[in-house]
Amino acid sequence: MEKQASEVAPKQSNRCNCMNLRRASRAITQFYDDTLKPSGLTVTQLSLLRHLGMLKTATISELAKMVQIDRTTLNRNMKPLIREGFIDIRRGRDSRTRQIALTAQGKNAAIRGWKLWEVAQKTIKEYMGNNDLVKLTQLLLKVENIAHYNGKN
Amino acid sequence: MEKQASEVAPKQSNRCNCMNLRRASRAITQFYDDTLKPSGLTVTQLSLLRHLGMLKTATISELAKMVQIDRTTLNRNMKPLIREGFIDIRRGRDSRTRQIALTAQGKNAAIRGWKLWEVAQKTIKEYMGNNDLVKLTQLLLKVENIAHYNGKN
DNA sequence: ACAAATTGCGTGTATATACACCATCTTTTA
DNA sequence: TAAAAGATGGTGTATATACACGCAATTTGT
Numbered sequence: 001m002e003k004q005a006s007e008v009a010p011k012q013s014n015r016c017n018c019m020n021l022r023r024a025s026r027a028i029t030q031f032y033d034d035t036l037k038p039s040g041l042t043v044t045q046l047s048l049l050r051h052l053g054m055l056k057t058a059t060i061s062e063l064a065k066m067v068q069i070d071r072t073t074l075n076r077n078m079k080p081l082i083r084e085g086f087i088d089i090r091r092g093r094d095s096r097t098r099q100i101a102l103t104a105q106g107k108n109a110a111i112r113g114w115k116l117w118e119v120a121q122k123t124i125k126e127y128m129g130n131n132d133l134v135k136l137t138q139l140l141l142k143v144e145n146i147a148h149y150n151g152k153n
Numbered sequence: 154m155e156k157q158a159s160e161v162a163p164k165q166s167n168r169c170n171c172m173n174l175r176r177a178s179r180a181i182t183q184f185y186d187d188t189l190k191p192s193g194l195t196v197t198q199l200s201l202l203r204h205l206g207m208l209k210t211a212t213i214s215e216l217a218k219m220v221q222i223d224r225t226t227l228n229r230n231m232k233p234l235i236r237e238g239f240i241d242i243r244r245g246r247d248s249r250t251r252q253i254a255l256t257a258q259g260k261n262a263a264i265r266g267w268k269l270w271e272v273a274q275k276t277i278k279e280y281m282g283n284n285d286l287v288k289l290t291q292l293l294l295k296v297e298n299i300a301h302y303n304g305k306n
Numbered sequence: 307a308c309a310a311a312t313t314g315c316g317t318g319t320a321t322a323t324a325c326a327c328c329a330t331c332t333t334t335t336a
Numbered sequence: 337t338a339a340a341a342g343a344t345g346g347t348g349t350a351t352a353t354a355c356a357c358g359c360a361a362t363t364t365g366t
Contacts, residue, residue: 014294016270017277017286018185018196023221024296025178026323029352031299032171033324043171044352061314068176073353075316080351096314096361117169124170127302132292133170139289140177141167142281146184149280179353182322186354197322213345226323228346233321249331249344 021143028124035120039113045081046117048074049110052087052102059097068144081106174296181277188273192266193237197230199270202239202263205255212250221297234259 014020032043041049051067052058064071078100081087086106092099102110125133167173185196194202204220205211217224231253234240239259245252255263278286 014290015274016196016200017274017290018181019200019220020290020293021174021178021181022197022322024293025174026222027297027299028171028174030324042351043169044175047169047172059314060316067172069179069352070354071315072317072355076354077352092314094314094362098315121168121170123302124299127299128292128295132295135288136292136296137167137170137173139281139285139292140173142285143177143289144180146180146277146280149276175352183354195321214343222322223324224345225325225347229324230322245344247332247344251345 031124032117032120035123036113036116039109039116040084041109041113043117044077045086046110046113048077048081049086049102049106049113052100053107053110057099057101059092059099061097063100084109086110184277185270185273188276189266189269192262192269194262194266196270198234198239199263199266201227201230201234202255202259202266205240205253206260206263210252210254212245212252214250216253237262239263 029043036043036046039046047067048063051063055063055066058066060074061071064074067074069077078087078089082089084105085103086109087100088103088106089098089100091097128136182196189196189199192199200220201216204216208216208219211219213227214224217227220227222230231240231242235242237258238256239262240253241256241259242251242253244250281289
């Protein structure tokens with residue numbers, strides 16, 4: 001095991017697993033958003049555009065399920081993308097539903113964002129090292145599934 | 154060719170390191186907040202109260218540095234705690250500063266929250282396993298420091 | 307066919323997050 | 337000592353997050 005040292009952070013604040021994850025989440029979000037800044041997209045927005053690009057078209061609930069985010073959160077997250085004309089929403093056949101799709105502008109924005117995103121991804125890989133990054137990804141996936149654990153609800 | 158829908162979605166959505174972290178962060182936050190619900194505190198709020206309890210008193214910037222959160226975010230996060238009478242803010246000697254301190258009610262709330270927090274911590278440890286949890290904590294600490302990496306800015 | 311259950315969605319409300327900008331107060335410097 | 341520089345904090349604005357609630361449309365059960 002490497003030294004890893006105490007760094008700047010006080011020992012007492014590293015005990016809560018949840019806050020540990022949230023601090024890391026804030027840090028990496030700032031890093032990605034900063035890298036993506038020239039594209040005018042946040043990492044959340046780019047993620048949405050890319051998922052939409054894969055699905056071609058989707059209802060709100062379908063997209064929410066795909067990106068694993070709360071449906072009402074997604075609803076709000078789409079607002080800036082609608083305003084910028086990156087996505088288009090229309091009524092579905094089942095008129096309870098909405099069909100969401102990328103516009104041409106949205107596709108272009110996604111491509112611009114993607115190129116910057118690749119830089120961020122590469123930097124992270126370089127910084128973390130491949131082994132640690134793989135391990136981290138694995139562990140995060142497990143954390144995601146905590147809700148299904150047999151100790152809860 | 155069949156569709157293999159279950160293959161396309163997860164693979165594609167698990168590629169962004171940032172979104173991976175954010176999904177995990179959302180999941181564990183919901184888990185902690187749910188566990189803490191009877192105390193009336195969110196995990197963020199409990200964290201603030203506990204750090205304040207350690208510091209006895211602090212200025213806003215000091216507390217922000219300790220919990221490693223943006224100063225202006227902290228400012229807003231304190232609002233519910235002030236409203237509930239859990240913390241008390243007054244002008245410092247240097248009248249640019251504010252001195253924050255726990256109230257008696259705040260101490261009680263922190264104690265109530267703590268007990269539930271311990272349950273959440275224990276559950277996570279059980280669920281993740283000790284080795285993986287230690288490894289995760291280590292990796293998250295490294296992620297936190299990405300901003301200092303020599304490939305940025 | 308009609309009532310009941312279910313599904314899909316939006317909004318009200320509240321917290322969490324942080325950047326840009328500004329006001330104020332203190333310390334340093336010319 | 338007056339001006340400049342620095343420190344401290346608040347607010348405007350915007351995004352991200354999700355729970356509770358309710359409305360409208362569809363599907364199901366009798």
